[in-house]
Amino acid sequence: MKRSRSISEVFQSSLETGAAWLLAVLWISPLVYAFWAAFHPGEYAVNFNLLAPLTLDNFREALSQAPFPRYALNTFILVSTILIAQLVLCTLAAYAFARYQFRGHKIAFALVLVQLMITPEILIVENYSTLARFSMVDTILGIGLPYMASAFGIFLLRQAFKSTPKELEEAARLEGCGSMGVLWRVYVPLARPTYLAYALVSISHHWNNFLWPLIVTNSVETRPLTVGLGIFGAPESGVNWSVISAATLLSVAPLLVAFLLFQRQFVQSFMYAGIK
C-alpha cells in the first residue's frame, strides 16, 4: 500500500533536496576556490572572471621554491613503512589477544587500549627525548616508530579474529597447520575487509599527520609533505597566494585522487572502523 504523495510533501522533499545541495555547494566551495586560485594568475585570485586565462605557472613556481617531489617521496616511504609495520605487529598482537589466554591478558589488553586515549602526539616532549637517546631524530623511521604498535589496529583485528569460527582453525590444524600457518591461512584471509578498512584509515591519518613529523624532522631528506607545506605556507614567508594554493593542491593531490577514485571504499572503511 503506497500513499499518494500530496503537493505539500513533494514541496517539502524538493525543499530538502535544495537545502542538501546548498550545503554541499557551500561545503565544497573552499576547495573549488583553491583550484581556481591555483590555475589562474595571481591577479585573478579574487576576480572571478570565467574568461580568466588558465595557467600552470603557479605550480612551476611552487615546485621551484620547494622540493615537493622529494617531500612526496618521504611521505610515501613514511606511510608505507608505518603501514607494513602496523600490519605485521598488530596481526601478531591481535592473534595473541584473540586466541590465547595467557596470564594477565586482560591487564595487558587494557594497557594496549590506553593508547587509544593517549596518542603519541600528546607525549611529544618525552617521545622526542626517547628518539634523541637512540639518535633517531630526523629519520623517517623515527617519525614512524611511535605509531607502529597501533592500539586501534590491534583492537580492530582482535575483533575480526574473534568472530572467526573456531571450527575453521580446528580443520586447518587437522590438515597439519601450525599456529603461524593457521594465522596466515585462516585468520588473515578472513579478516580482509578489516585490513582494507584499517589500511585506508592509517594511510590517510599518517599522510595528514603534522605535529610529530614537524618536531622530528629538520632536513629536506626526511620532511613529509605536510611539514614541507607548513613551512612553505608560513605567513612570514610572503609567498604569493596563488602559489600557496598550487603547493597545497600538489600536496593533497595523491590522496585526493585516491579518495575520488575509491570513494565508496573510503567511506565504507571509515564507517566500518567507526562501528567496531
Add this chain to the structure above:
Amino acid sequence: MPAAILLIAFTHYPTVATVIDSLFSKATAIRPSRFVGVLNYQRMLDDPIFWKVLANNAWFALGTIPTSIALAILMALFVNRSIPGRSLVRMAYFTPTVLPMIAVANIWLFFYTPDIGLIDQIASWFGFSGHNWLGDPSTVLPAIMVMTIWKEAGFFMIFYLAAMQNIPPELEEASQLEGATRWYYFRRVMFPLLMPTTLFVLVNAVLNSFKLVDHLFVLTKGGPDNASNLLLYYIFETAFSYFETHFAAALTVVLLILLGVMALLQFFVLDKRVHYR
C-alpha cells in the same frame, strides 16, 4: 612481543617519565636538574597563559563540537534519503575530512587575510570595511572554530550515516501510520537510537579538540597575545621554542589527567545511560 615493546616505549614509559620529569627543575649549565617537587605545578598555577590556553581549549571544544555534531546529523539525514545526486552531495560533505589540516589552514588563511582576503573582498562589495579576522583577539578563536567545523562535520556524518542505515525502516513507517510528524519521529525515535553514535563521536571530538593543533602553526601561532593558543600548542612552544622541558612535562600531565577523566567518564557514566539493552 615486538608490539608490546613499542607500546611500552612510546606510550607507557613516556607517560610515567612525564610525571617524573615534571617534578624536576630545568637543567642549566651551572646547575644540573634536581628534584623540586611540585614547583613546576606551582609555577603553572601562577602562569596566566596556562589558564588562558585552558579556557581557550574549553571554548574551542564548546564552540566546535555541538555545531559539528548538529551539522553531521543534518548531513546524514540529507544523504540518507534518496535525493538526486546523492553520492555527489555525500562526497562534497566528506572531502574536507581527507585533507590534511595544514592544507585546510592554508586555504582558509587566505579567506581570513585582512583586506585582500576573500571574506573582506566580498564584504567590501557590500560596503563593509576590512577586518583582521586572525589578528583581532575577539575574532580569532571563532574564525578557527568555523574552519574546524568545516573540516570535521563530514567525518562525523559518516558515523551517523552508518548508524541510520542500521535503523529498521519499519520504525519510520510505523510512526507515519500513527500520524507522527517527522520531527517527532526524529526526536523520539531516531535520536535516542543514535545515542551510542553520539557518544562515540563526542569522545572523538573532545579528543580531537585537544589533539589537533596543526592549523595554529599556519594560521596564528597561538596569537595574537595567546588569544587562539591551545594546550597542546602551548606544550609544543614550551618544550621546543623555550626549551623548558620540565615545565612542558607538567603541562603534559594536566593534559593526561584531562584525558584520563574523560576516559573514566565515558566508561562509568555515559556508557550506562546510553545503552538501553
